[in-house]
Amino acid sequence: MSDKSHAAMCVYCGEAVIYDTREISDMETAHQKIVEHDQSCPSNPLVQRVAELEETARLAERFARAKGRHHSQQAACDLMEHFGLPCVRPG
Numbered sequence: 001m002s003d004k005s006h007a008a009m010c011v012y013c014g015e016a017v018i019y020d021t022r023e024i025s026d027m028e029t030a031h032q033k034i035v036e037h038d039q040s041c042p043s044n045p046l047v048q049r050v051a052e053l054e055e056t057a058r059l060a061e062r063f064a065r066a067k068g069r070h071h072s073q074q075a076a077c078d079l080m081e082h083f084g085l086p087c088v089r090p091g
Contacts, residue, residue: 008034012043056082
């Protein structure tokens with residue numbers, strides 16, 4: 001990096017976007033790229049938590065929409081296993 005450049009850096013994984021400090025649009029673009037990266041960075045605990053909650057919601061909805069005893073039991077087991085609970089699947 002020269003005296004005229006800086007880097008916008010992801011606080012979770014350290015990925016950096018280098019930009020020229022003489023160009024405001026360069027700086028804005030670099031910061032926008034880092035914000036977009038932060039929102040999807042696999043090292044970001046919030047991204048991980050959102051993914052976990054989305055999976056929980058998907059399994060809960062699947063359970064709520066299940067038709068019949070067999071499908072309801074399968075969906076219930078999927079949801080229980082997601083939470084680390086034991087489940088005996090129907091035969």
